[in-house]
Amino acid sequence: QQPVQSPQAVILREGEDAVINCSSSKALYSVHWYRQKHGEAPVFLMILLKGGEQKGHDKISASFNEKKQQSSLYLTASQLSYSGTYFCGTPVNFGNEKLTFGTGTRLTIIP
């Protein structure tokens, strides 16, 4: 079953912060985050594993709440380059390499 992302779209001014959420009705073993710019390939950002660890990538970090079956992606002091659509992906089940992606969150950063 497809994870649900919220919000569907958000517009920010450069320098503002954003949070993108990814929720699943199934148990989560890991959560993968990708960013896709218009007309380009999705690009890997990070993987969150069971244990609630928070990972960081530049000013982008994420958390994983296994109990709530959700992950959140935090974008701090957003830059124009952060614009794009963000997808979370979750394995179908433990040890399965197949990812089910959410519907995406479109982030637009304006100067």
Next chain:
Amino acid sequence: DTGVSQDPRHKITKRGQNVTFRCDPISEHNRLYWYRQTLGQGPEFLTYFQNEAQLEKSRLLSDRFSAERPKGSFSTLEIQRTEQGDSAMYLCASSFLQEGEKLFFGSGTQLSVL
């Protein structure tokens, strides 16, 4: 590391025609995936290979779809008797087993069926 390359970038075909797409993964990657993406949606899994073995195929993939990865290198995805509903972006991704499930995607082949 030249990245994952896909060919062609765009394909326009008439309904009922057959089409074939090619994907060249990153050379040392042993896993190769095909995903399909329609406008406003996330990528949907179609099938994946570990080396030359096709390990899983989605129920989304009808009998009109076939994928191969001879010798565990490049892969081809063929769609026979195309239908308008096949119009989508077909994405290929590869990964290296020892690096977990980090996927490297190609830029995709945009298929339009008229």
